[in-house]
Amino acid sequence: MTQELPRVAARLLRPSSSEAVAAHVRRLVFDGELRQGDKVPQQEIADALGVSRIPVREALVALERDGVVSIEPHRGAFVCAFDPAAIEDHYELYGLVYGHATRRATERADAATLVELEGLAGRIAAARGAGSVFDRVAEFHALLHRVGGSPRLRTLVKSLSGIVPGNFFELIPGSRDVARGAFPAIVAAMKDGDAEEAARRCHAMHRAQGARVIAHLQTRGLFPR
Numbered sequence: 723m724t725q726e727l728p729r730v731a732a733r734l735l736r737p738s739s740s741e742a743v744a745a746h747v748r749r750l751v752f753d754g755e756l757r758q759g760d761k762v763p764q765q766e767i768a769d770a771l772g773v774s775r776i777p778v779r780e781a782l783v784a785l786e787r788d789g790v791v792s793i794e795p796h797r798g799a800f801v802c803a804f805d806p807a808a809i810e811d812h813y814e815l816y817g818l819v820y821g822h823a824t825r826r827a828t829e830r831a832d833a834a835t836l837v838e839l840e841g842l843a844g845r846i847a848a849a850r851g852a853g854s855v856f857d858r859v860a861e862f863h864a865l866l867h868r869v870g871g872s873p874r875l876r877t878l879v880k881s882l883s884g885i886v887p888g889n890f891f892e893l894i895p896g897s898r899d900v901a902r903g904a905f906p907a908i909v910a911a912m913k914d915g916d917a918e919e920a921a922r923r924c925h926a927m928h929r930a931q932g933a934r935v936i937a938h939l940q941t942r943g944l945f946p947r
Contacts, residue, residue, distance in 0.1 A: 739773075740780035746771060747785060749887040751801055754944045762791060762799040788883045805945050806936045812885055813932025817925035819878055820863075824908060824924040827870025828917035835869055836913050843905040852892035855901055859891075862905060886935060896934045900927060 746767065750756040764778045782799045785791045789808075791799040802808070831839070842862040849855045867876050884890065891898045904927035911920035939945060 740777040740784065743767065743771060743773065743777050743781035744784050745887055747781060748790065748883075748885075751790065751804060752885070752887050752944075754942065756801050757944070758801050758804050760801045761797075762801065764798070790883075806940075809885060809932055809936050809939070813928045813935070816882060816932075817928035819875070819882060820866075820928060821921035821925040823867055823870045823875060823879070824912070825870070825917045825921040826872075826875075827866050828912045828915065828920045829870075831869050831912065835865070836909070839865060839912065840906075840909045843909040846905045847902045849898075849902070852889050852898065855891045855898050856889050859901060859905070890931075894931070894934050894938050896937075897931055900930045900934065904930070 747756070747762065756762065762782065764775060764782070768775050768778050782791055782793060786793050786799070789802055792802050793799045827835075827839075839862065842858055842865065846855060846858045846862065849858055863879075867879060871879065886893055891901065904923060908920050908923045908927070911923055
């Protein structure tokens with residue numbers, strides 16, 4: 723990159739936080755400041771965030787594990803492919819993992835839990851602000867994984883880092899409408915005891931959200947031609 727990266731107005735509250743550095747790099751990729759094949763300017767990022775190179779290097783190791791960057795010995799870190807195929811794969815994996823958790827929750831949930839999930843799905847459907855949708859979806863998933871997730875599955879879910887930095891429902895047009903329609907349908911299948919249908923609807927929701935991410939990024943011209 724030849725252009726200077728945008729400076730952040732405030733320093734990190736925790737200067738040693740590699741997670742905050744990783745979030746910043748994800749934002750640069752999502753905003754098109756860093757594009758496929760670009761070398762990640764580690765010193766510029768460290769200076770912009772007021773941290774040493776150590777948390778930057780730690781963040782890049784984590785980002786390589788997530789497929790965001792590729793580290794080449796003696797050369798540095800470079801942004802990996804950020805194209806429709808990569809995003810489709812990402813949300814396909816999300817759908818498979820969350821769909822499996824939904825299947826298990828359908829098999830294990832008692833009547834009281836289903837009533838609670840139904841109430842959360844109703845609040846998602848009724849929510850209008852992006853913050854409200856985000857919070858209710860988080861509550862729904864937390865309960866879903868308590869009921870349907872083994873410790874290994876919960877660990878896997880936590881490892882699925884999002885492509886979209888920040889509030890997904892604020893940044894991606896149409897995503898709130900997908901959530902409002904999908905969660906009540908998922909719970910309806912769960913209440914019917916149809917674990918496969920519940921998993922299928924969950925999987926379909928994540929595919930639909932992935933399609934909206936792709937459409938949004940295409941309108942912004944972020945994909946290589």
